[in-house]
Amino acid sequence: MEERGGYGQFCPVSMASEVLCSRWTTLVVRELLCGSTRFNELRRGVPRMSPALLSKRLKELEKAGVIVVERSAGGGVEYRLSQSGEDLRPIIMDLGVWAQRWMESRLSLKNLDPSLLMWDMQRNLALDHLPSRRCTVQFLYPELSGGQKRWWVVIENGKVDLCNFDPGHELDLLVRSSLHTMTAVWMGLTTVREELKAGRLEVDGDPALIRNLPEWLGLSKFAPVQRMVS
Numbered sequence: 001m002e003e004r005g006g007y008g009q010f011c012p013v014s015m016a017s018e019v020l021c022s023r024w025t026t027l028v029v030r031e032l033l034c035g036s037t038r039f040n041e042l043r044r045g046v047p048r049m050s051p052a053l054l055s056k057r058l059k060e061l062e063k064a065g066v067i068v069v070e071r072s073a074g075g076g077v078e079y080r081l082s083q084s085g086e087d088l089r090p091i092i093m094d095l096g097v098w099a100q101r102w103m104e105s106r107l108s109l110k111n112l113d114p115s116l117l118m119w120d121m122q123r124n125l126a127l128d129h130l131p132s133r134r135c136t137v138q139f140l141y142p143e144l145s146g147g148q149k150r151w152w153v154v155i156e157n158g159k160v161d162l163c164n165f166d167p168g169h170e171l172d173l174l175v176r177s178s179l180h181t182m183t184a185v186w187m188g189l190t191t192v193r194e195e196l197k198a199g200r201l202e203v204d205g206d207p208a209l210i211r212n213l214p215e216w217l218g219l220s221k222f223a224p225v226q227r228m229v230s
Contacts, residue, residue: 019064020088024049028057030092032067032085034123037078044119061085093221100222104229105189112179114141114148115164120220121186122153122162129216130155135209136169140176173205175213188223 007014020026024046031045042054058079061067066085070078081088099108118139134156141149147164154161154169161167175182181200184190192214195201203210 019061019066022057022060024053025057025061026092026095028054028061029066029081029085029088032079032081033089033092037080039077039079042079044115047113047115047119096222097225100187100225101228105184105187105227108187108189109180109183112183114144114151114179117179117183117186118151118153118162118164121217122160124218124220125153125155125160126216126218127155127158127160129212131208134169135172135206136167137173137175137205137209138171139182140174141179141182142176143178171205173203173209176202176204185217185219186223187220188225189227192217 006018009015020029027046027049028042031042034045036042036045039051039054039058042058043049043051046054058067058069062069062079064084065082066088067079068082070080072078134154137153137155139151139153141151150164150166152163152165152167154163154167177185177195177200181190181195185192185195185201192201196203203213209216
């Protein structure tokens with residue numbers, strides 16, 4: 001892995017840590033487990049990671065046999081987990097379960113990131129609770145500025161596109177809240193209904209989309225975890 005001394009122990013935990021415990025590595029694996037295969041997709045899942053470091057981590061994971069790199073004749077590159085990488089799924093998920101259960105909610109909501117939140121949300125929408133026609137939903141975070149303030153999610157033909165510029169489609173639903181509120185909803189720290197009742201979440205548009213919002217919005221895979229701390 002990195003050019004540094006190892007732990008010098010035969011313990012399997014030590015050996016696994018030499019592969020996985022360098023900065024950002026577990027998050028790169030998380031993104032691969034979530035279905036990202038292309039470099040730019042991975043970058044959207046780790047927006048604060050530099051492209052150079054992401055490239056380095058991918059090379060390290062390939063060398064360790066955790067991923068395989070597929071190159072097409074047209075020059076495209078995709079990164080996929082090997083069987084070794086797939087075996088990390090319960091380990092990575094259990095890390096998230098542990099944090100959701102034992103880390104305070106104020107720590108969960110300390111480092112807010114709209115691009116990461118929206119990327120996570122768009123790939124976890126429950127499409128079976130949405131109409132078969134094209135739907136365009138705008139998420140508005142009034143306290144933010146520039147390209148972080150407005151986000152559009154377009155659902156069409158079973159595919160979901162995310163952009164932070166107006167795609168030019170008629171808007172079906174506007175969802176307005178603070179980034180803190182939407183992140184709390186997504187993480188299961190509160191609910192859509194609670195935030196609507198409190199006035200911290202506002203929706204305007206198609207009545208059916210509003211009525212089914214708690215179903216189609218989906219939540220983080222860790223949201224159902226019972227928390228042991230507030």
